[in-house]
Amino acid sequence: MPDYNSGRPVEISRVKDQLRHLVLRAIAQVQAEGLLPQDAHPAFVIERTRNREHGDFACNAAMLMAKPARRNPREVAHAIAAALPQSAEISKVEIAGPGFINFFLSPTAYHEEVRRVLAAAQEYGRNDSGAQRKMQIEFVSANPTGPLHVGHGRAAAVGDCLARLFTATGWHVAREFYYNDAGAQITNLALSVQARCRNIEPDDPRWPADGYRGDYIKDVAQSFLAGESVHADGHDVRANGNVDDLDAIRRFAVAWLRHEQDEDLRAFGVLPFDIFFLESSLYTDGLVNQTAHELVAHGHTYEKDGALWLKTTDFGDDKDRVMRKSDGSYTYFLPDIAYHVTKWQRGYRRAITELGADHHSTLTRVKAGLQALDMGIPTDWPEYVLHQMVTVMRGGEEVKISKRAGGYVTLRDLIDTVGRDATRYFLIARKSDSQMVFDIDLALSQSNDNPVYYIQYAHARVCSVQRQLAERGIAWNRDNGQAKLALLTSEHESAVMVELARYPEIIEAAVANLEPQLIAQYLRELANGLHTWYHAQQFIVDDADLRDARIALAMATRQVIANGLDLLGVSAPEKM
Secondary structure: OOOOOOOOOOOHHHHHHHHHHHHHHHHHHHHHOOOOOOOOOOOOOEEEOOOHHHOOEEEOHHHHHHHHHOOOHHHHHHHHHHHOOOOOOEEEEEEEOOOEEEEEEOHHHHHHHHHHHHHHHHHOOOOOOOOOOEEEEEOOOOOOOOOOEHHHHHHHHHHHHHHHHHHHOOOEEEEEEEEOOOOHHHHHHHHHHHHHHOOOOOOOOOOOOOOOOOOHHHHHHHHHHOOOEEEEOOEEEEOOOOOOOHHHHHHHHHHHHHHHHHHHHHHOOOOOOOEEEEHHHHHHOOHHHHHHHHHHHOOOEEEEOOEEEEOHHHHOOOOOEEEEOOOOOEOOHHHHHHHHHHHHHOOOOOEEEEEEHHHHHHHHHHHHHHHHOOOOOOOOOOEEEEEOOEEEEEOOEEOOOOOOOOOOOEHHHHHHHHOHHHHHHHHHOOOOOOOEEEEHHHHHOOOOOOHHHHHHHHHHHHHHHHHHHHHOOOOOOHHHHHHOHHHOOOHHHHHHHHHHHHHHHHHHHHHHHOOOHHHHHHHHHHHHHHHHHHHHOOOOOOOHHHHHHHHHHHHHHHHHHHHHHHHHOOOOOOOO
16 A cells, blocks of 8 residues: 555545546556556546545445456455555545445545635635536516415525525526516406405405405505505506506506515525516517427427317327417416527526426426427426425414415515524425425524524634633634644544535535535534534633634634525524
């Protein structure tokens, strides 16, 4: 085995890539020696081990190369390990099981990582892998017929966090909000507001059959009668107060509710959308008709029972779907196809759509339609992230109704009750396609059981240590602390350093899998490491070198917590 205590430092923030580079160099060396075939190029992986007793990382290259080399995997593994270039950050290499190459990182590697955190500060964990490539994320996309509900909140949290993550990894992200300002739902909205303008109550027999009954309708009506102006999506819409002008009521009601949605999203910490796309524009611009004609021209449709059908079974659907009904109107998924065509034509070669799980059946039809157009769109485009329903609980009972909304709990209800930070964290903390229970009592509690409180308190705890230093007239010597990190030898200190080094990998995994909850879960683990260490050892000790080193590690931990919370849109308070 080579001596791993000399050589150039590994860039541990990209440690998997660096280990891959070392393994590739070793394979090339073994190939040059004739022990492995020159044309063998295995797609090996390097992953963190589940148990650090087996090392920090494990590589399966030897097992993949054994067959073309006609050698035992462990023999290949030993040959690769022996050819590995020297590195001060690798303390030892072991061969395990059928032929895994296990890497044990030295304390020096983790000390270097602490220094990188302190040097990079808020940039730590970010990368430029996206190379400023253009992409789009569509999320929320709620029709303006009422206040945003908790499901919209989950969509907003997931979509906003994904946009933050992709921006942090070098992508040029466009945030898009798609909604309908026409159609049956919007007509029912206008009729409901008109009824309220005429002092007709929801329990009155004259109330529209499919009207919206929430108290917010009264608010819209009062604003319309008062001749108010509202700003939404870059435009001002002024009410004319004419209760007989249904089209004016429609335009004002849509703008009023879109403005309220924007206010709710702003209160929720969602960064501004770049594009608001109207479904009605697909019709006025002739794109729906054009899409229908293109599908017919490409031979993927047929007439049956007076309706026009799309042969979605040609592209994996369980049955063909009606595209144009016998009355001449189009079914709902055709404008969805037309809308996605515009995304492709606008140059978004990567597009992600965040939707409620109840839209799952639509996805196959939309993708089938895109393939039927023969535009060269990949079969896995666009990517979808689905979210499941949210059940709100308080006092052990489900909360179902908001008087203002008239039948559901609104996003604003949650923000006003538990605050923005708790609302965002709870809605992002579980994988989006799993159902979740939002426990208001837990979100309000100031205890270790409340994950967002626990994480924020870890950040505030380090800030408190800084204040204690100032109160005692002790200056933290940053340079000395970084130079004396070798003094940090306890299991708690080592555990925190190992956890810190995982952060860049967690970001990469969250982006690769479209799972922002990985950041939330990681932060809880890091906070646990900090709290455990804090209770086990004093940070402010008489030994200046040890004190400076411990404060350096604490400050690095505070920085990573702040960085991670920022990706979740959650604040990092200095006092709690």
